[in-house]
Amino acid sequence: MANYYSTLNGWMIPFIKAMEIHNIDIALALKECGISQEVITNQESRTAAEKFSHLIDYCNNKLARHDFSILLAEQFHPGIFHALGYAMMSSNTLLDALERIAHYKRVVSNACELVNHKHKEQLIFEMKICTYDGTNRPVLSLAVVETFLATIVRLARELITSGFAPEKVCFSNPKPSCDITYLERFFNCHIEFDSDKTALVFNLKQAQEKLICGNPLITHSHEKMLDEFMARLDKNDLSHVIKNKVFDLLPLGAPSQTEIAEYLGMSLRNLQRKLHAQGTSYKTILENTRKNLAMDYIMQQHLSLSEIGYLVGFSSVGNFNRAFKRWTNQTPGAYRQNKK
Numbered sequence: 001m002a003n004y005y006s007t008l009n010g011w012m013i014p015f016i017k018a019m020e021i022h023n024i025d026i027a028l029a030l031k032e033c034g035i036s037q038e039v040i041t042n043q044e045s046r047t048a049a050e051k052f053s054h055l056i057d058y059c060n061n062k063l064a065r066h067d068f069s070i071l072l073a074e075q076f077h078p079g080i081f082h083a084l085g086y087a088m089m090s091s092n093t094l095l096d097a098l099e100r101i102a103h104y105k106r107v108v109s110n111a112c113e114l115v116n117h118k119h120k121e122q123l124i125f126e127m128k129i130c131t132y133d134g135t136n137r138p139v140l141s142l143a144v145v146e147t148f149l150a151t152i153v154r155l156a157r158e159l160i161t162s163g164f165a166p167e168k169v170c171f172s173n174p175k176p177s178c179d180i181t182y183l184e185r186f187f188n189c190h191i192e193f194d195s196d197k198t199a200l201v202f203n204l205k206q207a208q209e210k211l212i213c214g215n216p217l218i219t220h221s222h223e224k225m226l227d228e229f230m231a232r233l234d235k236n237d238l239s240h241v242i243k244n245k246v247f248d249l250l251p252l253g254a255p256s257q258t259e260i261a262e263y264l265g266m267s268l269r270n271l272q273r274k275l276h277a278q279g280t281s282y283k284t285i286l287e288n289t290r291k292n293l294a295m296d297y298i299m300q301q302h303l304s305l306s307e308i309g310y311l312v313g314f315s316s317v318g319n320f321n322r323a324f325k326r327w328t329n330q331t332p333g334a335y336r337q338n339k340k
Contacts, residue, residue, distance in 0.1 A: 033058055090213060091211065153187060
């Protein structure tokens, strides 16, 4: 069962950097933790999540300290998350970036679920960690959770400012016996253990502020790569296969269910049945794809409203305007003006 829960080998980027900085023998560390040398060069493949936990423990023991999770986060590189990292780096807001990693988290690992909640003036980025059957033991150790949450904050500092800090960090784990000053120093906010959740808590207004690095065209090119990657991960996940095809066809007009079914080599009824089993429908996939594309294109001032309507598959500006108003309660022109 341990091998079922896996993590993308992109995580070896900060591992290698941190081990080199602190003079840890990389080859020996990998051997001691049962990790193949191939992980260094094959970053699209995956390794059992448990082995990354062992590697963090090994490095902490070698250095006689407890903060290797933070040393890893300090070596942040967008390649940790495959194309997702670059899509996040070109997001319009921190909220957009966090919603992308929640949506595409399976690219990075299948050991947890990621969910964004808005509560009053806060954005809660929550990790719902999987547990092993039989023992109910969490798949991810506290050290791995520290690494992931610290990496998200490090990414946020790249997007916003080096002094950025969440409002609070919550761990469902009991407070460790070691000194946690390293966590308080890195996160620069209140740290809560024995919490009812594992999460980062952000100021919602700050998370929704427009970022100067936002570039929807770059984001879309990476999202297309991500959809293809996810389709390779699970060929039975029709929603990603269909979304990928919709991306290709939208500038020619919104494809019908029948066209998509023919492309997939299945009957219309079979397509509908399989999507229903996944808790979705073709109409939902098409609608969400159009909406997400439109919301990003609308921020590109060089694109006219009629061009955006065409790019997301509407045959007339009027139809696009009605759909956009359904999504946002505003016309495209008013929405764009308010976002300036």
